[in-house]
Amino acid sequence: MRIHLIAVGQRMPDWVQTAYADYAKRLPNEARLVLVELPVAHRGKNPDIDRLKAAEAEKILKAVPKGAEIVALDERGTLHDTLAWSQALVGWQGNGRDVAIIIGGPDGLAPPVFAAAHQCWSLSPLTLPHPLVRVVVAEQLYRAWSASVGHPYHRG
Numbered sequence: 001m002r003i004h005l006i007a008v009g010q011r012m013p014d015w016v017q018t019a020y021a022d023y024a025k026r027l028p029n030e031a032r033l034v035l036v037e038l039p040v041a042h043r044g045k046n047p048d049i050d051r052l053k054a055a056e057a058e059k060i061l062k063a064v065p066k067g068a069e070i071v072a073l074d075e076r077g078t079l080h081d082t083l084a085w086s087q088a089l090v091g092w093q094g095n096g097r098d099v100a101i102i103i104g105g106p107d108g109l110a111p112p113v114f115a116a117a118h119q120c121w122s123l124s125p126l127t128l129p130h131p132l133v134r135v136v137v138a139e140q141l142y143r144a145w146s147a148s149v150g151h152p153y154h155r156g
Contacts, residue, residue, distance in 0.1 A: 001093050004036055004101070006060055006101070008040055008056050008103065009037065009105065012134070016134060028145065031141070036063050053105070053107055056110065057110035057111075057112045068098040071101045071119045071120070072104075072113055073103050074108065075125055078122060079125075086143075105130075123136055
């Protein structure tokens with residue numbers, strides 16, 4: 001199983017790349033984390049946000065592997081603790097399907113992404129900077145895996 005982290009945004013700061021890579025490489029092959037970066041639609045003066053979000057949604061949905069379980073991240077989604085992430089990870093591994101976790105652009109996700117998503121999760125009721133979300137997702141996936149196998153990283 002692969003977990004595809006599909007994120008709108010490219011050219012992240014070095015600290016983001018370093019932290020993300022550190023957690024991603026800790027995950028075992030049976031839960032490999034693959035980053036798919038998509039360009040942010042150009043926003044110029046007086047942008048048509050709905051049109052830009054729709055264009056991003058089209059790119060996002062094309063990047064989702066066929067048959068993958070889709071999890072959209074949004075501050076209005078369902079909050080899960082680490083053990084719920086762990087249970088989800090075990091379930092994903094059990095069904096053998098790839099998973100696509102979606103991080104939208106600066107204006108969030110368009111309705112077609114939510115319509116295609118099997119689940120909508122929130123990392124926090126706070127609005128988080130998108131580069132930080134990548135790191136949090138990678139760390140939480142590693143922590144979820146750790147909890148599922150009794151690894152001492154997760155001491156919760």
